[in-house]
Amino acid sequence: MSRFPFSAIVGQHEMKLALLIAAVDPSIGGVMVFGDRGTGKSTAARALAALLPPISVAEGCRYGCRPDQAGTCPDPCTSKRARKQAVPFVDMPLGATEDRVLGALDLERALRSGEKAFEPGLLAKAHRGFLYIDEINLLEDHLVDLLLDVAASRENVVEREGLSVRHRASFVLIGSGNPEEGELRPQLLDRFGLSVEVRTPTQIEDRVEIMRRCAAQERDAAGFANEWQAEENKVLRQIARGQTKLAKLEVPDDVLTDAANLCMAVGADGLRGELTLMRSARALAALRGAKSVRREHVTDVAPLALRHRLRRDVLDETGSTVRIERSISELFG
CATH class of the missing domain: 1.10.8.80 (Magnesium chelatase subunit I, C-Terminal domain)
Structure with missing residues (x-):
């Protein structure tokens, strides 16, 4: 299914601004989006990830290393050749186990050859991209705590079953949820960088425009994307300019x-x-x-x-x- 253009999302200016700020500086610590169902929370996050230009990855690396980092992760990725891939967007299911998130012993390889090897988890797949968790307020607290630790340190350390593995895990953590279905603990909520409150639009004009744009996208996704390409390019240039200027800005x-x-x-x-x-x-x-x-x-x-x-x-x-x-x-x- 074709993505919905980021710049075509009606309203929700605060949510879009928070996502853009996090894209410019991932060290801010992620974005928590609380609000009503069906208000475009996951649509906006996916659209922003898909908008960003492809990244260069060392060929054969399962950890998303840059070509100049080849050989510095748990994979023996010594190839200097690079391949282009889309910015990762990992949608983490609520039922994910700790092993699935962090990574674990590759049992199939261990049984087949007797060799202890590490199977990367969702954190490795999200490196240099976005990790999205819908209904994060329903996720087990210890997993949320773990995710926030890794998001802050930008590194995943796994020591279990005789394995000791350390790899880069730099990603923008985006959580969303409906407060009516359960609150996130204040100690965990405090560790998110930005918090956004999203509400169902109350203006008739906005609701009509949302229906009109959704219908146009469903009718001709390619044509709708082309119609918004100029606006998408503006957003892309704004992010690229922001990332370039960030290192030069001092706060008086x-x-x-x-x-x-x-x-x-x-x-x-x-x-x-x-x-x-x-x-x-x-x-x-x-x-x-x-x-x-x-x-x-x-x-x-x-x-x-x-x-x-x-x-x-x-x-x-x-x-x-x-x-x-x-x-x-x-x-x-």
């Missing part, structure tokens, strides 16, 4: 002070909020082609970076987004 001390003041004002737990806010503001500035990181970048990305880190206040049942916006107004006018 006054902007760091703004970020710290805002985190204190909203009552964000720990220091992860400040760090994520700083990285997200820098990625947003790079995405917009700005010459420096400014206060507006901090305030624009603050709801994404902080809304899932706020302490519960029994005296203030106001929504987290409203609390953040109120603090921004009080601090900066």
Whole structure:
């Protein structure tokens, strides 16, 4: 089935912005998307992964190594030849076992030749791409914890059954879920970089336009893709420019002070909020082609970076987004 173009998704600007920021700087720590069913959560993630240009991979490598990294992973991939492949998009099923996720002993090879060998798991397949987990709030906590650890360290370490394996596992973790079906533990939610709230569109014009575009895509997928190719190219150039500019951008001390003041004002737990806010503001500035990181970048990305880190206040049942916006107004006018 042909993918739906990323730029053709109607509305959901916050979700699309969070995904673009994560694509520019994967170190931000992934995106958590909570919202109603059927609002385009997985469609947007798949569309972004498919939009990105193919990556170069060492020929014969099961770990997605770049050609210049050949021979540095558990595979004896010494070939300097490269092949092009699409950016990985791995959809992790809820019933996946720890062995399936991390990788495990290759039993067939062990029984056939008596040789201990490692069979890569889903984390190896997602390297340099996206790992998507639908209904992540229903996934076992120890698996979510494990995934977040690997996403942060960008390395998967497996020591079991006499094996000791270490390989790169750098990916953008995207989780989605419906809060009505179960909450994600606050300790785990806090470790996601960005959090997005998605709602069913309430404007008649938006709902009609969604139906119109879906019908056009079903009727002629190739023609619909061609119609949106110019917009897709714009998004692609924006991401490429953002990735190039990111390393050159420094966050000035006054902007760091703004970020710290805002985190204190909203009552964000720990220091992860400040760090994520700083990285997200820098990625947003790079995405917009700005010459420096400014206060507006901090305030624009603050709801994404902080809304899932706020302490519960029994005296203030106001929504987290409203609390953040109120603090921004009080601090900066």
